[in-house]
Amino acid sequence: MSRLNDDTYSCRGAVRRAPGRFSALLFVLLFAAVALLALSRLQHAYVTDLRLRLTEAMLPALHAASVTLQPFRRLGRQATAYFDQFAELDRLRAENQRLKSWEWRAQELERRMSALAQLARVVEEPALHFITARVVTDASGPFVRSAMLRGGRDQGVRSGYPVISADGLVGRIVESGARASRVLLFTDLNSRIPVLVGPAQVRAIIVGDNGPYPRLAYLSPNSRIEPGDEVYTSGVGGLYPRGLRIGTAAEEAGSYRVVPHARLDELDFVSVLFFDTPTSELVEDDRSPPREQRGRRSVAGRPDERPAGQP
C-alpha cells in the first residue's frame, strides 16, 4: 500500500524553500519588474516598441484563438438572447413604431436640409474611408480600457483615427504597428471627448473613468439635459468627426453619465475611420499616403459597407 505525498517534488533537500528564504533571482526579477514599470511610466520608446513587437509576434496565435472562439461567442449571445427574447420582442415592437414615425420625419428633414444646403452653398464634408478589422484581444487590467485590432500601418491605420462599431463610437487608435493597432476605448481613464447632448445640443466633455459609464463633465450650469438624450461627438478639437453616436445620457446623483450604445465588452469587428485631424493636414508628413490613395478596404474580408456608426 502506498501513500501519495505532494511533497515528493517539493521537499527534496535544498529545493524546498523555507519561509523567509528566497533566491537571489527573485530579487533580480522584482527589480526588473519595478524598472520596467518605471520605464513604462516614463513612456520610454524602448518599452513602447517592445510591447508592439511582442503583440505583433503573438498576433497570429491571438487571431487563431479569436477565430476558434467564434462559435462560443455566438453561443453566448444566443443564450443571452434566448433568455431576453420576450422582453426584446416588446422592445423591438415599440422601437419599430417609433422609428416608423421618425422615418417619415427624417425624409422630410433630409429634403429641407438639401434645399437649404443648396441655397447656402455649403462646403461638402469629404466622405470618410474606413477599414473593418477584427478585435483580437480585450484589455482587462486596472489601467486601461483598450482592445487590439488586426490591422495596422500596412492597412493605412494611424494613431488618432476614430474607431466605431455597428452600434456607435468605440474609441480611437493610440498605437499602430505594421499589422496590429491598439484602440483606446472611450471609457478609459485617459479618454476625453467633446460632445453634444440632446436636441438642445448642450456642449460637454465625456470623461472616462475606467468604469462602464463615463461621466459628462464641463456642463454649463443652465444646461438642460434629459435622461435618454442622445450623446454624439461635436467635432470640436478635430480628433473626431462631428455626429458619431456615442450613447444616451443618464442621471446619477445630480451628475450625468453616458450609457454607451456600443457593447464594449462584446466587440468583434470594428471599423477604423480614416479621419485626419483637419489641422494635421497643415503639418502632414510624408509618411502617410495621400487621402485619395487610401481606398476602401476590409482587413477581415468583410464586404465593404458604410459603417453603421457613421452619420
Next chain:
Amino acid sequence: MTIAVAILPALTVLAVTFASAMPWGVQLPPGFRILLPLVPYIFIHIWVVNRPRLMPEWLVFLIGLLVDVLSHGPLGYWALIYLVGFVGATLTRDAARRSALSAAAAFAATLCVLGIVQWTVMSGYLLQRADWRPIALATAAAIGLYPLVALVLAPLLRIGLRPENPTLTRGG
C-alpha cells in the same frame, strides 16, 4: 518526471492567461473586468503551493509580462504583482497544505495583501489615489473563485506524483 508533467503548470496557466484576454463576447457585470488578470494568479498560487519546483519565479515573471502585454497595461505591473503573490504563496505554503480550508484561508490572506499592493502600485503609477473599489471587488471575486479552480486543478496536481515511503501493512 516526464516533460509533459514538467510543463503542465506552465501550460495550464498560459491557457488561462490567453483565455482571459480573448474577447468572449460576454457582457460582464461592471467592474468585473479587473478580475480577469487575477484568474491566472489563482492557478499560479495553487501550483506554487503544491508544486513549487514546477512554478519557479522566472516563469511567474514571464507570465506576468505576458498578461501585461495582453492587457495593454504598463509593462512590469502584473509581473510585479504576480511575483509578490509568489512570495505570499511561498510564505503561506506550510499553512496552506494542512487542509482545504487552511489553503483557502491562506489564499484569501495572500490576495488581500496583493490587493493592497495592487492599489499602492497603481496609485504610485497614476500619481493619484486610485479607486480601491474595483480592486476590492476583484479580490473578493477571486477568493470566491478559488475553490472552483482548486477543484478543477485537483486531478492535475496528482499527475506525475510518485508514491513516497511505501509501507506494507499486515492484512492490508
